[in-house]
Amino acid sequence: MIILNEQDRIMPMYLQLYAALRDEIRSRIRPPGSRLPSRRRMASELSVSESTVDGAYSQLLSEGYIRAVRGSGYYVCEIDDLITFRSDTQPKDSDISHSGKIEVDFSASRIDHAGFPYNQWRKIQKNCFDELQPELLSSPPVQGYLPLREEIAAYLFQARGVHCSPDQLVIGAGTDHLLQILSFILDSHYSLTMENPIYLSTVAHFERLGHPVHFVDLDDQGLNADELEGLSHTLVYITPSHQYPLGFSMPISRRIRLLNWANDGEDRFILEDDYDSEFRYDSRPIASLQSLDTAGRVIYLGSFSKAIAPSLRISYMVLPESLLTLYNERYTAFSPAVSGFEQRVLAEFMHSGAFTAHVNRMRKLYRMRRALLVDLLSAWNDQIRISGENAGHHLLLTDLRGWSEDELCRCACSAGVRVYPISRCFHGELPERYRSTVLLGYAGLEPEEIRKGVSRLKVAWKLHNV
Amino acid sequence: MIILNEQDRIMPMYLQLYAALRDEIRSRIRPPGSRLPSRRRMASELSVSESTVDGAYSQLLSEGYIRAVRGSGYYVCEIDDLITFRSDTQPKDSDISHSGKIEVDFSASRIDHAGFPYNQWRKIQKNCFDELQPELLSSPPVQGYLPLREEIAAYLFQARGVHCSPDQLVIGAGTDHLLQILSFILDSHYSLTMENPIYLSTVAHFERLGHPVHFVDLDDQGLNADELEGLSHTLVYITPSHQYPLGFSMPISRRIRLLNWANDGEDRFILEDDYDSEFRYDSRPIASLQSLDTAGRVIYLGSFSKAIAPSLRISYMVLPESLLTLYNERYTAFSPAVSGFEQRVLAEFMHSGAFTAHVNRMRKLYRMRRALLVDLLSAWNDQIRISGENAGHHLLLTDLRGWSEDELCRCACSAGVRVYPISRCFHGELPERYRSTVLLGYAGLEPEEIRKGVSRLKVAWKLHNV
Numbered sequence: 001m002i003i004l005n006e007q008d009r010i011m012p013m014y015l016q017l018y019a020a021l022r023d024e025i026r027s028r029i030r031p032p033g034s035r036l037p038s039r040r041r042m043a044s045e046l047s048v049s050e051s052t053v054d055g056a057y058s059q060l061l062s063e064g065y066i067r068a069v070r071g072s073g074y075y076v077c078e079i080d081d082l083i084t085f086r087s088d089t090q091p092k093d094s095d096i097s098h099s100g101k102i103e104v105d106f107s108a109s110r111i112d113h114a115g116f117p118y119n120q121w122r123k124i125q126k127n128c129f130d131e132l133q134p135e136l137l138s139s140p141p142v143q144g145y146l147p148l149r150e151e152i153a154a155y156l157f158q159a160r161g162v163h164c165s166p167d168q169l170v171i172g173a174g175t176d177h178l179l180q181i182l183s184f185i186l187d188s189h190y191s192l193t194m195e196n197p198i199y200l201s202t203v204a205h206f207e208r209l210g211h212p213v214h215f216v217d218l219d220d221q222g223l224n225a226d227e228l229e230g231l232s233h234t235l236v237y238i239t240p241s242h243q244y245p246l247g248f249s250m251p252i253s254r255r256i257r258l259l260n261w262a263n264d265g266e267d268r269f270i271l272e273d274d275y276d277s278e279f280r281y282d283s284r285p286i287a288s289l290q291s292l293d294t295a296g297r298v299i300y301l302g303s304f305s306k307a308i309a310p311s312l313r314i315s316y317m318v319l320p321e322s323l324l325t326l327y328n329e330r331y332t333a334f335s336p337a338v339s340g341f342e343q344r345v346l347a348e349f350m351h352s353g354a355f356t357a358h359v360n361r362m363r364k365l366y367r368m369r370r371a372l373l374v375d376l377l378s379a380w381n382d383q384i385r386i387s388g389e390n391a392g393h394h395l396l397l398t399d400l401r402g403w404s405e406d407e408l409c410r411c412a413c414s415a416g417v418r419v420y421p422i423s424r425c426f427h428g429e430l431p432e433r434y435r436s437t438v439l440l441g442y443a444g445l446e447p448e449e450i451r452k453g454v455s456r457l458k459v460a461w462k463l464h465n466v
Numbered sequence: 467m468i469i470l471n472e473q474d475r476i477m478p479m480y481l482q483l484y485a486a487l488r489d490e491i492r493s494r495i496r497p498p499g500s501r502l503p504s505r506r507r508m509a510s511e512l513s514v515s516e517s518t519v520d521g522a523y524s525q526l527l528s529e530g531y532i533r534a535v536r537g538s539g540y541y542v543c544e545i546d547d548l549i550t551f552r553s554d555t556q557p558k559d560s561d562i563s564h565s566g567k568i569e570v571d572f573s574a575s576r577i578d579h580a581g582f583p584y585n586q587w588r589k590i591q592k593n594c595f596d597e598l599q600p601e602l603l604s605s606p607p608v609q610g611y612l613p614l615r616e617e618i619a620a621y622l623f624q625a626r627g628v629h630c631s632p633d634q635l636v637i638g639a640g641t642d643h644l645l646q647i648l649s650f651i652l653d654s655h656y657s658l659t660m661e662n663p664i665y666l667s668t669v670a671h672f673e674r675l676g677h678p679v680h681f682v683d684l685d686d687q688g689l690n691a692d693e694l695e696g697l698s699h700t701l702v703y704i705t706p707s708h709q710y711p712l713g714f715s716m717p718i719s720r721r722i723r724l725l726n727w728a729n730d731g732e733d734r735f736i737l738e739d740d741y742d743s744e745f746r747y748d749s750r751p752i753a754s755l756q757s758l759d760t761a762g763r764v765i766y767l768g769s770f771s772k773a774i775a776p777s778l779r780i781s782y783m784v785l786p787e788s789l790l791t792l793y794n795e796r797y798t799a800f801s802p803a804v805s806g807f808e809q810r811v812l813a814e815f816m817h818s819g820a821f822t823a824h825v826n827r828m829r830k831l832y833r834m835r836r837a838l839l840v841d842l843l844s845a846w847n848d849q850i851r852i853s854g855e856n857a858g859h860h861l862l863l864t865d866l867r868g869w870s871e872d873e874l875c876r877c878a879c880s881a882g883v884r885v886y887p888i889s890r891c892f893h894g895e896l897p898e899r900y901r902s903t904v905l906l907g908y909a910g911l912e913p914e915e916i917r918k919g920v921s922r923l924k925v926a927w928k929l930h931n932v
Contacts, residue, residue, distance in 0.1 A: 064687075113597075114597075122595050129587065173643070173804065175801065249528065250530070252543070253530055311602060311605060313805050334642045338639065
């Protein structure tokens with residue numbers, strides 16, 4: 001018995017009828033093969049219009065509950081039983097992030113928020129979102145929007161000595177995404193050789209794609225090419241400008257030895273991750289490894305996360321010719337991952353000069369914050385040592401009295417301050433010389449926060465002034 | 467002999483000195499181990515200030531060309547020879563896209579550009595880009611911005627009957643990116659079972675990650691679960707709402723058999739790609755397969771490429787509990803791939819109701835365009851057959867006279883019209899019954915373009931009116 005409610009303002013009559021018939025079919029009240037009443041008869045039985053029945057039947061038809069037999073009518077289809085039909089489920093509350101008593105967070109991934117040129121970005125955004133640009137809503141090329149690649153190529157040449165044509169640039173949705181692409185295009189017998197310590201999550205994509213992963217321990221100048229002898233079909237991943245997390249830069253001698261090592265075999269590549277190269281404070285930025293490469297052995301990787309905002313998921317890599325060929329063969333059938341619209345905005349932000357001006361302003365600001373932090377910490381020069389402070393957004397602090405990383409982090413935390421362990425960047429055991437070392441980022445902290453953080457740390461760590 | 471030019475307005479003195487010394491070191495005029503003159507002496511020799519020498523030395527020091535020995539001075543480091551130093555290379559011209567005489571392009575991937583609510587989007591963008599929102603510039607969660615996931619969950623329930631909590635939603639940078647994630651989190655012994663025909667590029671990620679790939683030929687109701695008997699540890703990829711490219715929707719009987727097949731084993735999943743489900747013209751959208759799933763076997767995949775714009779690289783998937791656990795274990799250490807800012811704009815676009823209004827408007831528009839195209843083509847009903855026209859952005863045209871796909875495409879092309887082959891969607895040989903079938907998209911074409919295209923096709927294909 002089908003009951004329809006004409007007063008129902010949410011569900012139109014034809015849908016009520018559709019749902020009622022559907023349920024009768026599902027529950028086998030109308031068994032497979034049985035014939036439905038003609039439209040006219042059904043309409044008159046239920047005192048509804050024929051168009052209501054029409055709507056219900058056509059919905060049942062398109063979902064495959066019934067089939068039409070020309071000149072004969074509608075018949076119920078053969079449908080397997082579903083064990084049960086889905087019942088409504090309560091959406092779960094999403095995890096509540098653990099309540100933070102942390103008042104000062106020396107995170108290395110934060111940037112300064114107040115200094116962002118909001119008005120300029122808004123204006124460029126508005127201008128770029130122009131309905132008269134026919135390609136605005138279309139999918140961008142998988143390799144990236146050409147004017148953006150041109151801007152990045154020009155910027156890289158000027159700022160980092162990187163030689164590349166826009167053709168060699170691949171735009172990706174963050175560094176992890178570019179590593180996915182890279183490990184996708186390389187044959188799986190290529191291994192990945194990583195600095196140890198390193199940002200460890202980068203390893204997983206390579207491992208999952210079947211690439212063997214090796215680690216090479218660093219001395220205080222970075223990676224030593226001697227350790228690579230005998231390796232072939234390998235991609236050496238390094239952060240030469242500002243080693244993460246240790247903070248030093250690789251001296252030119254090491255760089256050249258590494259390049260010469262790579263030049264010795266067709267099957268050796270160096271992946272230079274220049275993640276925060278815009279921010280070098282005590283001397284000019286060191287020329288990139290890529291700028292010294294004459295044989296197409298270096299893949300250069302960069303990102304706008306530090307220089308603009310982590311919210312903007314745009315990174316890029318420069319591929320040498322041989323890998324560019326592989327990329328074109330193996331990857332260009334995929335769809336792009338970076339918003340075409342945001343690529344336009346960024347291209348215009350760079351083209352207008354606003355990007356360079358912003359980076360220069362931020363460099364000044366971060367230099368001041370770093371100086372303040374270093375100055376304040378220097379009061380305990382005999383108890384702590386600072387290192388890796390020449391560039392980027394973080395420095396390392398080593399407790400010369402021998403407190404462990406864990407003690408340092410825990411005591412800071414109980415005083416409302418977060419400092420970061422570096423042991424999780426090490427593959428294998430934490431070397432003895434780093435057991436008392438923690439990482440402090442400063443770029444996202446106002447001067448008063450830095451002061452507050454340091455004075456809390458003094459108490460928490462029981463430091464006494466010189 | 468070092469010559470510095472005080473008049474050089476581009477390169478400051480200290481950099482000129484740095485470059486000159488660097489070249490002397492590289493060319494071994496200053497051999498490894500040799501001592502550099504003291505700062506005072508160098509300054510007086512060159513008649514420059516000590517601070518100029520200071521700047522040059524500190525740059526050489528930071529790049530590792532020289533080292534400082536306390537109380538003794540600066541010494542040249544041991545540096546391997548690089549075979550040659552890089553010479554400037556001419557950037558290559560980027561490929562010129564092949565000149566198009568195509569005047570009407572029946573592409574299925576185009577959307578209507580004029581109908582986009584530019585003003586609303588601009589306004590939302592401006593409002594969202596608010597410097598008072600502290601998280602605006604920060605990296606979004608890797609799974610996606612929570613308010614966006616909430617909007618999508620509500621939309622999916624209302625529009626597609628999909629039951630999910632925002633916790634089950636994963637936001638990705640396009641469908642290919644979500645497939646990368648999915649194949650990454652699944653163990654590699656999971657195979658992928660694909661409809662044949664299908665959009666073939668989706669296969670590559672699974673193959674590259676070591677998943678075996680099977681194909682199942684479709685009959686005219688879509689995939690038949692009988693063909694899957696015996697398969698285990700498999701993910702069945704289907705487009706039940708509007709098969710790509712054939713255009714039909716899977717009847718409920720097939721859907722339920724497929725679900726019952728999946729329910730028979732812990733290790734069977736169905737990947738439902740609902741890529742253009744917003745656009746169904748002759749009846750209500752068919753409820754999704756996911757809405758019938760009671761056992762957590764269906765992964766639901768959707769995208770904003772058709773409903774908003776291909777330029778916006780935002781897609782989403784709904785993971786059943788068991789896969790959500792794997793995702794949380796295996797993927798959350800990675801960084802997100804979708805701009806936090808664009809996720810905010812989209813969330814607000816949905817929240818304001820503008821999304822639903824836009825989709826409704828577009829559905830009406832596309833329905834009209836489809837009707838026009840179908841009407842115009844109907845003049846040759848005895849020579850051609852139309853199919854797959856009930857939904858989406860494209861339909862299929864079959865030449866009943868038996869012209870081949872290749873002839874149809876080539877003759878259209880020489881008349882300035884692009885229609886699309888479907889053979890490239892087939893794994894293996896094109897079945898005989900599709901040898902005269904081509905694909906025509908219509909969503910991105912104005913009525914006058916559709917008229918022009920059809921009248922050109924009439925001549926090119928030698929069709930005569932009934």
